[in-house]
Structure formats: C-alpha cells, structure tokens
Amino acid sequence: MKNNVKQIRISSSITQKDLAKMVGITRQTLSLIEKGQYNPTLKLAIGIAKSLNVTLDDLFWN
Numbered sequence: 001m002k003n004n005v006k007q008i009r010i011s012s013s014i015t016q017k018d019l020a021k022m023v024g025i026t027r028q029t030l031s032l033i034e035k036g037q038y039n040p041t042l043k044l045a046i047g048i049a050k051s052l053n054v055t056l057d058d059l060f061w062n
Contacts, residue, residue, distance in 0.1 A: 001060070002036050003034070003036060003059055004058060004059055004060070005030075005033055005048060005052075006034040007058055008058065008059065009034075009052060009057050012052055014051075014052070019048070019051060022047075022051040023044060023047040023048055023051055024047070025044065032053050033048075044060065
C-alpha cells in the first residue's frame with residue numbers, strides 16, 4: 001500500500017525510532033509500513049496520524 005508516512009515523518013524531523021516508540025511498535029514494523037509492505041490496523045494508522053499531527057487522508061491517500 002503506497003503511503004506518505006516516510007515523507008511526513010521526515011518533514012516533521014522525527015526518526016523512525018521515535019515515531020515507533022510514540023505509537024507502540026518496533027522500528028522494523030514502521031519501516032515495513034513506510035515501504036508499503038505492511039498494512040497497519042486502523043487503530044495503528046490513527047495513532048501514526050495523531051503522532052504526526054496529520055489526517056489519515058494525508059498519510060494514506062493521494
């Protein structure tokens with residue numbers, strides 16, 4: 001699944017490790033999400049969006 005998680009995280013100056021810690025997952029899981037190789041649950045997607053202060057649309061839809 002294509003997403004904008006990595007771009008938004010980088011523009012927010014947040015490391016993978018820090019974002020993963022904020023949402024309660026491993027850095028490796030976050031890396032897979034950013035690569036589109038792992039589809040997060042809705043709860044996890046909302047947690048990422050809240051941590052990055054963006055909407056789900058910003059993260060997962062073009």
